[in-house]
Amino acid sequence: MSDPTFAEFVSHAPGYWPAESMDRWDDYPWQLKNRINTLGELESHLRLTDIERAGVLLAGSKLAMSITPHFFNLIDPEDPDCPIRRQVIPRLEEGWAAPEEMADPCGEDSHMPVPGLVHRYPDRVLFLVTDRCASYCRYCTRSRVVSGVGEQHLETQWEAAFRYLENTPQVRDVLLSGGDPLLFSDSRLEKILTRLRSIPHIEFVRIGSRIPIFLPQRITPALCEMLRKFHPLFISIHTNHPKELTTEVRDALGRLADAGIPLGNQSVLLRGVNDSVEVQRALLHKLLRCRVKPYYLYQCDLIHGSSHLRTHVSEGLEIMDRLRGHTTGYAVPQFVVDGPGGGGKIPLNPEYVLEHRDRKTLLRNYEGRTFEYPEPSMIPPEVAQSLLEKTTCCP
Ligand code: SF4
Numbered sequence: 279m280s281d282p283t284f285a286e287f288v289s290h291a292p293g294y295w296p297a298e299s300m301d302r303w304d305d306y307p308w309q310l311k312n313r314i315n316t317l318g319e320l321e322s323h324l325r326l327t328d329i330e331r332a333g334v335l336l337a338g339s340k341l342a343m344s345i346t347p348h349f350f351n352l353i354d355p356e357d358p359d360c361p362i363r364r365q366v367i368p369r370l371e372e373g374w375a376a377p378e379e380m381a382d383p384c385g386e387d388s389h390m391p392v393p394g395l396v397h398r399y400p401d402r403v404l405f406l407v408t409d410r411c412a413s414y415c416r417y418c419t420r421s422r423v424v425s426g427v428g429e430q431h432l433e434t435q436w437e438a439a440f441r442y443l444e445n446t447p448q449v450r451d452v453l454l455s456g457g458d459p460l461l462f463s464d465s466r467l468e469k470i471l472t473r474l475r476s477i478p479h480i481e482f483v484r485i486g487s488r489i490p491i492f493l494p495q496r497i498t499p500a501l502c503e504m505l506r507k508f509h510p511l512f513i514s515i516h517t518n519h520p521k522e523l524t525t526e527v528r529d530a531l532g533r534l535a536d537a538g539i540p541l542g543n544q545s546v547l548l549r550g551v552n553d554s555v556e557v558q559r560a561l562l563h564k565l566l567r568c569r570v571k572p573y574y575l576y577q578c579d580l581i582h583g584s585s586h587l588r589t590h591v592s593e594g595l596e597i598m599d600r601l602r603g604h605t606t607g608y609a610v611p612q613f614v615v616d617g618p619g620g621g622g623k624i625p626l627n628p629e630y631v632l633e634h635r636d637r638k639t640l641l642r643n644y645e646g647r648t649f650e651y652p653e654p655s656m657i658p659p660e661v662a663q664s665l666l667e668k669t670t671c672c673p
Pocket of ligand 1: 419
């Protein structure tokens, strides 16, 4: 925790890029155009390890590499174990699928009534609107389709998906995801949101996006003005390490919050990135300062080639045990695992209920002290009778 950027908001522009890039730095099309997509581009900025170099060469047929200049600037060139680097630079280990790993660990493909629309829970759907992101996370749950180079391709059937939603009144909540929906132009997003809002039973729309972290320049005032027309609209961002919360990101999140959009964060627990209480605490506290409620901490899904990034479930539980009660309740996310193969989100909590006894529950608090909570007592019949008599004889 010696790095001050863990706890403080720091601007990182432009870093590895020539000074003349400063003029265009805040222009999000420039950021997209100047993404690092090839081994040559990567090596022109950074000395790679052999493990990374092999990883980049293997990535082309699995999940493409792409890193925005903004996010790339967060990499510490002197630290081969930099937590930013581990998230976006491919590694050799991605080329090996452990026996327990899967292409579709959340079983989404088997819950699609229409290609691109996942209907697994009764009252809500996941609408996969694109397979592209500003940068690609090496542990992406949807790496089978995201980036367009893997074995599968996302072929969202737009009209059929909208018709399914119109004809399925139990769906009250739609989550737009992908890929990253905020990569669409304002006008394209507006059309999608307008169509969803024309369906009377859809009460609530959410957007899942890592754009505020990878490409905060995309969160323009015009985008925020457009989004605010579609309330109630929530945005779930995705950030994993406190270094990602720069001044630019904080300002972008502030613009979304000022547009009245409630913000939650989803993190993935990743080995060598955020698998310590100290890093988690710094991240959670910084998120609150950015007006974002930490929402979920995910156990990493069993995606092919992810074992080097996955932690043991017990490590996540240990982290949660050292957060709950030790810091602001609003800062503490729910630790969850997606049941492998399509079980949905399963909350994981440290043991606070030690025992159910006759008429008592034995509980443990955050300090490890135990308490007995008694079950409710029933009013004795003779007391009830006597109270009844008192109220009936005295008008
Ligand atoms: S931003 Fe989300 S969808 Fe895109 S690569 Fe990262 S985890 Fe996957």
